[in-house]
């Protein structure tokens with residue numbers, strides 16, 4: 252059956268957060284973000300916070316960055332960036348956290364997955 256491998260992949264994807272994202276493509280997609288975000292270890296904050304190790308640290312926890320009140324109160328209820336929350340944030344940050352300061356949308360699911368794979372590679 253030709254369709255079996257795809258179905259298996261979809262199941263894998265749904266049952267665990269084993270992202271099928273591509274790190275190199277994520278790095279490319281990040282160019283769209285780099286005007287506001289550094290992702291290097293110890294990199295400076297720009298108009299957005301540094302994103303190094305973002306998936307292992309709490310939401311809105313960069314001490315030197317002044318986050319919006321909306322994102323800070325969202326973080327009180329959702330302390331951790333899970334891959335699901337990150338996907339939703341990248342898809343539509345204003346829908347996930349109304350009134351937050353980021354307005355960039357990543358429309359393609361594949362781009363979001365690749366970005367998340369890149370984030371996973373840029374951390375501890």
Ligand code: HEC
Pocket residue numbers: 280281283284285286287288298299300302305309310311312313317318319321322340341350351352353354355356357366
């Ligand atoms: C025009 C500037 C700008 C661009 C471009 C931008 N962002 Fe942001 N980003 C922000 C700002 C500002 C915040 C802080 C939001 C707040 O405080 O409400 C933020 C916050 C974030 C956070 C949460 C950080 C934390 O410490 O919890 C992530 C993750 C993020 N951005 C990812 C991205 C990605 C990925 C892209 C590219 C697809 C991107 N951003 C593009 C300005 C930007």
